[in-house]
Amino acid sequence: MTESTTLDIWNPGWPDPFRPTVDADDEYADLVDALREVQEAVTRSLPTPEAAAEAAATLREVARQMRSHEVDEDTQIAGKRWDIPGKAHALAPVLHIDTVTDTTATGRVTVGRFHSGRYAMNGGVTPLIFDELLARLANSAGRPWGRTAYLNVNFRALAPLHTELTVTAELVGQEGRKRFLRGAMYHGDILVADVDGLWVELKPEQTQNISKDLEGRDR
Numbered sequence: 604m605t606e607s608t609t610l611d612i613w614n615p616g617w618p619d620p621f622r623p624t625v626d627a628d629d630e631y632a633d634l635v636d637a638l639r640e641v642q643e644a645v646t647r648s649l650p651t652p653e654a655a656a657e658a659a660a661t662l663r664e665v666a667r668q669m670r671s672h673e674v675d676e677d678t679q680i681a682g683k684r685w686d687i688p689g690k691a692h693a694l695a696p697v698l699h700i701d702t703v704t705d706t707t708a709t710g711r712v713t714v715g716r717f718h719s720g721r722y723a724m725n726g727g728v729t730p731l732i733f734d735e736l737l738a739r740l741a742n743s744a745g746r747p748w749g750r751t752a753y754l755n756v757n758f759r760a761l762a763p764l765h766t767e768l769t770v771t772a773e774l775v776g777q778e779g780r781k782r783f784l785r786g787a788m789y790h791g792d793i794l795v796a797d798v799d800g801l802w803v804e805l806k807p808e809q810t811q812n813i814s815k816d817l818e819g820r821d822r
């Protein structure tokens with residue numbers, strides 16, 4: 604796999620909760636890499652029942668250890684490492700963002716069997732990748748924070764596993780608070796998916812303490 608160029612494209616307009624609140628060093632990134640390794644290895648395996656039970660006990664022990672270090676969402680590292688591909692979050696495949704200009708962005712991604720549907724990338728994973736790249740572009744160049752309003756994805760061809768795919772994004776228009784983006788994913792010259800997305804700039808009251816907005820809701 605090609606190593607990425609890391610880009611710190613932190614937007615000063617973004618609210619503080621999106622920055623890690625402790626100095627993150629690579630032990631955190633390594634922990635999430637190890638979690639990704641587990642996800643892929645478990646997906647690819649057919650252990651004996653005894654081996655499955657042993658692994659489950661080990662994983663529950665790791666979960667117990669991590670629960671003893673639990674913090675609130677504003678303080679956690681996962682999803683906050685803008686400087687490294689994957690942002691130290693194991694949900695989506697690791698997207699290597701190579702370029703971000705005021706109106707375009709490009710990246711590369713390779714998925715394994717953990718993100719497979721059946722011998723090709725799962726259809727729910729493609730929007731995750733588009734959301735990551737398009738959101739970075741929508742919210743870069745000093746633009747105030749906006750949220751995804753829609754992502755309309757067209758699947759044009761199977762996206763192969765274990766193969767580097769390129770992803771592109773473009774800001775195609777702005778009307779008031781609305782930012783219209785378009786993106787595409789390629790396997791070599793083959794278009795595997797494209798997307799139209801809308802980001803809506805948040806009103807000041809929408810950027811205040813999101814956890815308060817969710818109080819009392821079943822999350």
Ligand SMILES: CCCCCCCC(=O)SCCNC(=O)CCNC(=O)[C@H](O)C(C)(C)COP(=O)(O)OP(=O)(O)OC[C@H]1O[C@@H](n2cnc3c(N)ncnc32)[C@H](O)[C@@H]1OP(=O)(O)O
Nearest residue numbers: 618748750751752753779781801803805806809810811813
């Ligand atoms: C500090 C907090 C930051 C949080 C960052 C979180 C980042 C994410 O992960 S986003 C996750 C996925 N996205 C979401 O959960 C978003 C949920 N939806 C929302 O929050 C709201 O619907 C939101 C912000 C997108 C728009 O709501 P609101 O600000 O009230 O917009 P509203 O004033 O109704 O509409 C603004 C314009 O956008 C248009 N619009 C809004 N939603 C849509 C849509 N889905 N389709 C088409 N047009 C839309 C409206 O028609 C309107 O257009 P016009 O100005 O021409 O009349």
